[in-house]
Amino acid sequence: MNNESIMKENVHHLKDEEVNLLLNDLLEQYGYDFTDYSFASVKRRLQRVFINDRFPSFAEFRYRVRWDSSYLTYLMEQITVNVTEMFRDPAFFQVLRREVLPVLATYPFIRIWHAGCSTGEEVYSMAILLQEMNLLHKSVIYATDINESVLEKARKGIFPLAYMQQYSQNYLQSGGQHDFSQYYAANYEYAKFSESLSEKIIFAAHNLVTDRSFNEFQLIICRNVLIYFNKELQDKVLHLFSESLEQLGFMALGAKETLRFTTVAPLFKSVAQKEKIWRKIAT
Amino acid sequence: MIVSIPRTLVIGGSAGSLDVLLQLLPSLDPACKLAIIIVLHRKSDNDSLLSDLLAARSILPVKEAEEKDLLTAGMVYVAPADYHLLIEPDGTITLDYSEKVNYSRPSIDVTFMAAAEVLGDQLACLLLSGANIDGGEGLQQAQEMGAVIAVQDPTEAEVAFMPMHAMSVVKVDRVLKQKDMVDWVMSL
Numbered sequence: 246m247n248n249e250s251i252m253k254e255n256v257h258h259l260k261d262e263e264v265n266l267l268l269n270d271l272l273e274q275y276g277y278d279f280t281d282y283s284f285a286s287v288k289r290r291l292q293r294v295f296i297n298d299r300f301p302s303f304a305e306f307r308y309r310v311r312w313d314s315s316y317l318t319y320l321m322e323q324i325t326v327n328v329t330e331m332f333r334d335p336a337f338f339q340v341l342r343r344e345v346l347p348v349l350a351t352y353p354f355i356r357i358w359h360a361g362c363s364t365g366e367e368v369y370s371m372a373i374l375l376q377e378m379n380l381l382h383k384s385v386i387y388a389t390d391i392n393e394s395v396l397e398k399a400r401k402g403i404f405p406l407a408y409m410q411q412y413s414q415n416y417l418q419s420g421g422q423h424d425f426s427q428y429y430a431a432n433y434e435y436a437k438f439s440e441s442l443s444e445k446i447i448f449a450a451h452n453l454v455t456d457r458s459f460n461e462f463q464l465i466i467c468r469n470v471l472i473y474f475n476k477e478l479q480d481k482v483l484h485l486f487s488e489s490l491e492q493l494g495f496m497a498l499g500a501k502e503t504l505r506f507t508t509v510a511p512l513f514k515s516v517a518q519k520e521k522i523w524r525k526i527a528t
Numbered sequence: 529m530i531v532s533i534p535r536t537l538v539i540g541g542s543a544g545s546l547d548v549l550l551q552l553l554p555s556l557d558p559a560c561k562l563a564i565i566i567v568l569h570r571k572s573d574n575d576s577l578l579s580d581l582l583a584a585r586s587i588l589p590v591k592e593a594e595e596k597d598l599l600t601a602g603m604v605y606v607a608p609a610d611y612h613l614l615i616e617p618d619g620t621i622t623l624d625y626s627e628k629v630n631y632s633r634p635s636i637d638v639t640f641m642a643a644a645e646v647l648g649d650q651l652a653c654l655l656l657s658g659a660n661i662d663g664g665e666g667l668q669q670a671q672e673m674g675a676v677i678a679v680q681d682p683t684e685a686e687v688a689f690m691p692m693h694a695m696s697v698v699k700v701d702r703v704l705k706q707k708d709m710v711d712w713v714m715s716l
Binding site for chain 2: 499
């Protein structure tokens, strides 16, 4: 985790032009467009990969990216941020439990989209909420990410056992009243979450930059993804979400994300300011 | 493009650094032309107590940094709990929820390095009291890129480890006692 700290003076610092060359390769060769991503974040993460994988020169790094498609899968996972936890920000899940899901409960069929779901911790958290409110049987959760290898992990529903204590605490703080350990089977170092949770989840690749709306939802959750996009791309993605929401549907963003200064702001009404939940009131 | 971004001071601190800031901020001249970014280690709760506390004492306006804030001279930005703070080439702030660095998020190294990438010699870095190795490597890289770097005098720091560690990995430009900090900041 702290590989940054082995950086020494003689390590090559990627130049802005080199980062741009790589981003151009990713776009031309593979169709992944990072040009509207936070440059500072992408550069930092590429630098980290460059150091961790001990490339002797930028040219060799670039060659590997261009000609080794299996390396690409790994690189994509490294460039995008895949840090997540179950019931992260318990207050957010508490509001879902108390204010959002009771509204969704009145629908005959519930469709939820987790955009940028990464390794799936929040998706399983949602499935637990739905199950506890006896709504999972009439729900379907679409969980999407740009990155196929994190989706593969998400599908398995297997997370390190060492994290369960923290997740259990988050769960209780979010208003959970059961024994959290009933949701997984512990096996050596891992916790495998129950298949009764995952059978209503559809994991699929979706690229927010290039792909379109694929359904209408009553709730879209996309937390800590937009912070890596520039203003134009944020706007574009928020319009995609707006188009993918039913009237009066809910949208939830990350703790530091906002609709202020975006062109969709007039279409939404805040329902939980601190927890960053809005409701679509216009089209 | 760099000319449009104000000269920037990044202050990093951990255990024992809050008091230093609470003495420094009220003494800064309102004519200060720096953008100031404060990166403090603290518990990863989701409130803005720290920026409120600093704002109550500061002459310069203080705000918790929000994504896409444009660095502005005379403003003090506080990195929010549980996010790293990065600087974009256009002088805006990006918040980043990636892995902890040195067991910390926000990490001081991360902001020192990200700021140095963009600001070069338009950057100054100050590392205060703390019990962590965070900041040392960032100071080193910032100096390579032309920044002025300083640490709080370890003999005065409530927890000497962090500035001492930094001094062991990089030759700092200044070792500052509390009483000299205001003049140093105003001289930047």
